[in-house]
Amino acid sequence: MTLPARDWRPFAATALVAVVGMGALLAAVRWGWLGPDVGRGDGFCEAAGDGWVKQPANSWSNLAFVVAGLAIGWRAGRPDGRFAATPRLTTAYAIAVTILGPASMAMHATQSDLGGRLDLFSMYLLAGFAFSYALMRVRRAGMGTFAFAYAACLIAGEVVENLDWSVPVVHNGADLAFAVMLIGAVTLEGVLIARRDSLRDTRFGYAAVATLLLAFGIWNLAQTGRIWCQPASLLQGHAAWHTLDAVAAYLLYRYWASETAPTSGDSR
Numbered sequence: 006m007t008l009p010a011r012d013w014r015p016f017a018a019t020a021l022v023a024v025v026g027m028g029a030l031l032a033a034v035r036w037g038w039l040g041p042d043v044g045r046g047d048g049f050c051e052a053a054g055d056g057w058v059k060q061p062a063n064s065w066s067n068l069a070f071v072v073a074g075l076a077i078g079w080r081a082g083r084p085d086g087r088f089a090a091t092p093r094l095t096t097a098y099a100i101a102v103t104i105l106g107p108a109s110m111a112m113h114a115t116q117s118d119l120g121g122r123l124d125l126f127s128m129y130l131l132a133g134f135a136f137s138y139a140l141m142r143v144r145r146a147g148m149g150t151f152a153f154a155y156a157a158c159l160i161a162g163e164v165v166e167n168l169d170w171s172v173p174v175v176h177n178g179a180d181l182a183f184a185v186m187l188i189g190a191v192t193l194e195g196v197l198i199a200r201r202d203s204l205r206d207t208r209f210g211y212a213a214v215a216t217l218l219l220a221f222g223i224w225n226l227a228q229t230g231r232i233w234c235q236p237a238s239l240l241q242g243h244a245a246w247h248t249l250d251a252v253a254a255y256l257l258y259r260y261w262a263s264e265t266a267p268t269s270g271d272s273r
Contacts, residue, residue: 011082015096019078022100023071030107034058034114045121046112048176048229049243052236053116063113066244067106069251074103077258089203089266090142094151098138098261101130102254109247125166125179126159131254132186133158138261139193158186174225187217194260209260213253220249 033039035057042059053059077099080086087095108127111120137154144150162182170178191214198207227233227242234242 013082015081015086015099016075016078018096019074019099019103023075023103023106026104026107027071030110030114033111037115039111039115039119039123040117042116043118045116045118046124047116049113049241050227050229050231050234050236051113051238051241051243058114059116060113060241062239062241062244063247064110066241066247067109067113069248070106070109070254071103073251073255074099074101074106076255077102080258080262086262088138088261089264090138091148091151094138095258095262098134098258101127101134102251102258105131105251105254122166125162125183128179128183129159129162129186132183132190133162135190135257136186136193139190139197143193143196162186204263204265205260206263207260209256209263213256213260216249216253216256220246220253223249 042053046060046063047053049060049063051060051063054061058064078096081095081099088098105127108123111117112124114120133155136158137151140154141147141151162179165182166177166179168178170181172178172181175181175184194210197203198205198210223233223242224246225231227246229236
């Protein structure tokens with residue numbers, strides 16, 4: 006039996022984004038294109054150094070997202086590596102995961118205001134994707150629903166970010182928006198699992214949620230002034246948060262890729 010040929014396009018597109026994104030980020034950091042250090046991200050424990058990368062551990066740990074994105078793009082080239090509902094979204098997700106790497110590095114490497122905004126927008130890209138993809142499948146809808154929901158998530162995130170809210174636990178409106186998108190995505194995925202109209206390997210889904218919860222616990226305990234904060238150390242809890250989130254993003258992909266097409270009502 007002849008196996009289907011690998012589709013190189015998902016990996017090639019993701020690799021291109023990784024190379025361009027990291028190249029642009031390193032150039033922007035080296036020559037100060039993102040603006041002056043205003044202390045963005047200084048609440049995540051690591052003391053800013055004198056080099057052109059202010060927070061080395063919190064910056065370079067974001068390479069985990071680039072690795073996760075490339076791993077998704079590579080596996081997406083296999084016939085069983087594509088989302089069943091809309092295969093073309095698999096590449097988009099790989100790219101969204103990859104972008105989070107240099108975007109989050111932009112904040113931790115420079116502590117600039119623009120770097121902080123890039124970091125938050127990349128978080129909305131990822132969480133908004135998860136929510137929109139789940140909503141599309143719950144409604145048995147097509148790309149129009151996904152695109153509308155995705156745009157709404159990104160706009161809502163930007164609006165809430167600029168409201169300057171003070172929020173318990175997550176501190177501000179931007180992080181609240183990110184959390185609400187993720188909670189919404191998990192809730193909708195629960196609806197899909199309960200519906201049982203398609204098969205999926207839920208072990209990957211549960212592992213993704215467990216990894217996110219562990220990461221969130223570390224994120225809380227490793228902030229400035231808290232029990233796991235050692236500002237001068239290269240072993241940073243926030244760096245672990247980045248790595249675990251990248252692992253969760255990959256596990257979420259594996260969960261989506263394991264899903265078979267809906268048995269009925271597929272309007273794609």
